[in-house]
Amino acid sequence: MFKFLPYVFKGLWRHGMRTFLTAGGAAVALFVFCFVASVQEGLNRLTDGGDADRTLIVFQENRFCPTSSRLPEDYARTIREVPGVRDVMPVQVWTNNCRASLDIVVFNGADPQQLRENRGLTLTSGDWSAFENRRDAAVVGASLARRRGLSAGDTFSIGDLSVQVAGVFTSPVAAEENVAFTSLEFLQYTRGLDSAGLVTMHEAYLTPEADPDTVARGIDDALRAGPVATTTRRKGAFQASTLSDLVDLIGFAHWLGFACVGLVLALVATTTVMAVQDRVKEHAVLQTLGVRPGRVFGLVVCESLLICLIGGVIGTAAATAVLAFGGLAVGAEGVTIAFRPSLSLAATAAGVSAGVGLFAGVIPAWHAARTNIVAALNAA
Amino acid sequence: MALVEVRGLKKAFKKGGETVTPLDGVDLDIYEGDSVSMMGPSGTGKSTLLNAVAGIDPPDAGTITVAGTEITSMSRTKLADWRAEHLGYIFQTHNLVPVLTAYENVELPTLLASLSRSERRERVELALEAVGLTDRADHLPRQMSGGQEQRVGIARAIVMNPTLVVADEPTGSLDAATSAQIQDLLVRLNEELGMTLLMVTHDSEVAQLAGRRLQLDGGQLIELNEPHAAMPSPTSGVLAA
Numbered sequence: 001m002f003k004f005l006p007y008v009f010k011g012l013w014r015h016g017m018r019t020f021l022t023a024g025g026a027a028v029a030l031f032v033f034c035f036v037a038s039v040q041e042g043l044n045r046l047t048d049g050g051d052a053d054r055t056l057i058v059f060q061e062n063r064f065c066p067t068s069s070r071l072p073e074d075y076a077r078t079i080r081e082v083p084g085v086r087d088v089m090p091v092q093v094w095t096n097n098c099r100a101s102l103d104i105v106v107f108n109g110a111d112p113q114q115l116r117e118n119r120g121l122t123l124t125s126g127d128w129s130a131f132e133n134r135r136d137a138a139v140v141g142a143s144l145a146r147r148r149g150l151s152a153g154d155t156f157s158i159g160d161l162s163v164q165v166a167g168v169f170t171s172p173v174a175a176e177e178n179v180a181f182t183s184l185e186f187l188q189y190t191r192g193l194d195s196a197g198l199v200t201m202h203e204a205y206l207t208p209e210a211d212p213d214t215v216a217r218g219i220d221d222a223l224r225a226g227p228v229a230t231t232t233r234r235k236g237a238f239q240a241s242t243l244s245d246l247v248d249l250i251g252f253a254h255w256l257g258f259a260c261v262g263l264v265l266a267l268v269a270t271t272t273v274m275a276v277q278d279r280v281k282e283h284a285v286l287q288t289l290g291v292r293p294g295r296v297f298g299l300v301v302c303e304s305l306l307i308c309l310i311g312g313v314i315g316t317a318a319a320t321a322v323l324a325f326g327g328l329a330v331g332a333e334g335v336t337i338a339f340r341p342s343l344s345l346a347a348t349a350a351g352v353s354a355g356v357g358l359f360a361g362v363i364p365a366w367h368a369a370r371t372n373i374v375a376a377l378n379a380a
Numbered sequence: 381m382a383l384v385e386v387r388g389l390k391k392a393f394k395k396g397g398e399t400v401t402p403l404d405g406v407d408l409d410i411y412e413g414d415s416v417s418m419m420g421p422s423g424t425g426k427s428t429l430l431n432a433v434a435g436i437d438p439p440d441a442g443t444i445t446v447a448g449t450e451i452t453s454m455s456r457t458k459l460a461d462w463r464a465e466h467l468g469y470i471f472q473t474h475n476l477v478p479v480l481t482a483y484e485n486v487e488l489p490t491l492l493a494s495l496s497r498s499e500r501r502e503r504v505e506l507a508l509e510a511v512g513l514t515d516r517a518d519h520l521p522r523q524m525s526g527g528q529e530q531r532v533g534i535a536r537a538i539v540m541n542p543t544l545v546v547a548d549e550p551t552g553s554l555d556a557a558t559s560a561q562i563q564d565l566l567v568r569l570n571e572e573l574g575m576t577l578l579m580v581t582h583d584s585e586v587a588q589l590a591g592r593r594l595q596l597d598g599g600q601l602i603e604l605n606e607p608h609a610a611m612p613s614p615t616s617g618v619l620a621a
């Protein structure tokens with residue numbers, strides 16, 4: 001079969017523009033496919049991660065936007081008493097945009113010491129002492145830093161907030177890299193929030209053997225007597241419900257991904273059909289020379305596969321690059337979904353391209369192989 | 381025994397309400413080293429007979445045996461293998477692959493056999509030399525004249541040293557001078573390389589080149605000369621019932 005590869009390549013080359021456009025179309029479609037799939041993966045990570053199940057979020061009852069949830073900071077003491085709770089971190093959330101946005105900037109204010117203990121952050125530049133010693137210091141997630149061009153030592157101003165970047169961090173939780181952390185007091189005293197003694201939410205960390213749902217119920221029960229009622233959920237469930245509008249949208253976008261695959265199929269099949277129609281006579285000549293029908297089939301499928309795979313790999317590579325270096329995130333109400341490239345995503349996309357290429361070639365190839373040789377030779 | 385034995389070959393086509401029967405029980409023997417030409421008015425079924433012998437157009441009835449192998453009952457894939465090994469087909473128009481050079485076109489049939497790269501090169505170079513186109517090996521078909529293209533087509537037909545070479549009006553689309561070159565080449569293939577040749581032509585001059593001349597008429601073959609008449613074989617020549 002490999003002996004015929006030069007023939008296949010020259011066949012693709014003979015209609016260079018057509019091949020180029022078809023591969024280009026496949027590239028664009030696979031680019032979109034990867035993007036959509038990466039959003040889906042990001043969402044799955046939010047709701048499936050270990051962090052999602054072993055952390056509870058205590059929020060004001062019936063409130064969703066971080067600006068409207070206000071809980072007494074000293075609820076932390078009550079929560080800590082609930083059996084199964086290992087630690088409680090009061091968090092003040094500030095976001096530039098409570099609605100769904102592609103350029104969401106989220107600040108979380110929390111105690112620096114607790115932050116380091118509970119979040120597993122790794123500084124890639126800057127240092128912790130600068131963060132701990134300066135009131136308006138912030139550590140910035142790598143994705144946010146990339147998107148906004150921030151590095152240690154910069155001043156980052158957005159809305160009424162202005163912070164000094166003390167460092168840039170990476171996190172085992174991809175979505176976390178879209179967040180900037182400041183000290184709790186700094187955010188509490190920010191103009192517009194004015195929430196001295198109040199926080200947006202409490203993050204409760206569980207002991208290894210605790211059952212998250214039992215503990216959540218315990219927390220809500222314990223706080224029922226307080227001035228503000230609470231709803232406590234696993235972090236994953238909390239994020240999924242906060243993003244529920246987006247989740248619907250993402251579910252819909254998933255269909256767009258499938259539509260892209262259908263598009264590539266139609267595109268590559270059309271090109272292959274045209275290539276076969278152009279060469280009805282040539283395939284008959286090859287068969288007259290002694291090329292088996294099965295091999296003619298293989299040659300056509302190989303052509304279709306190559307076009308689709310070349311386009312698909314280019315599109316996947318482009319999407320991977322953009323996802324890796326773009327620091328893109330979509331978010332709403334202080335929760336973000338990180339767009340990340342992944343090996344499994346790239347492998348899936350390559351597999352999809354190959355599958356579509358094979359499938360698109362089957363029917364034209366079958367026609368080329370089964371065509372009546374004499375009739376095809378007599379064709380103009 | 382004859383190299384090619386055709387017995388009771390029938391082929392009919394339905395055209396509108398009518399049935400055309402270009403081959404109505406054709407018998408034919410071709411011996412090794414023969415050069416056979418087939419003449420007749422257009423539409424009498426010459427190509428149909430040639431294509432049946434070439435194994436690309438299965439007949440409705442009758443048998444064709446080539447070098448002891450009956451090809452009429454073979455599957456399409458088996459027939460392809462058989463053609464790769466035993467048949468050289470020269471087309472009226474060269475039918476070269478336009479994106480391949482002369483060398484690559486001639487190389488195509490050799491790719492189907494289990495030959496090493498150097499064996500392939502040797503054969504291709506020999507075939508190109510036989511048609512006098514060694515210096516055009518790297519040219520694409522569109523960079524060559526009609527006569528040169530046809531010679532490449534002939535080189536492609538003979539490169540695997542086939543048992544039988546068939547040619548359907550090989551000079552049909554060439555001018556007189558070029559046609560003469562191709563005629564010379566065909567004579568040499570038969571006389572010098574000893575290839576068995578069956579060709580269809582409507583040009584009596586071309587037909588004269590062949591040692592044996594046939595005419596297809598009314599679905600039957602008529603022998604115009606009897607080169608094997610001396611042989612005491614009952615199946616030689618025409619057995620038109």
Ligand SMILES: Nc1ncnc2c1ncn2[C@@H]1O[C@H](COP(=O)(O)OP(=O)(O)O)[C@@H](O)[C@H]1O
Nearest residue numbers: 393394400402421422423424425426427428429
């Ligand atoms: N596929 C076909 N369908 C219908 N009729 C055909 C077909 N092929 C050949 N014929 C008819 O069979 C007859 C013989 O054709 P052909 O062998 O090409 O003639 P020749 O080569 O002698 O000019 C013609 O009448 C032609 O119209």
Ligand SMILES: [Mg+2]
Nearest residue numbers: 426427428548
């Ligand atoms: Mg004809």
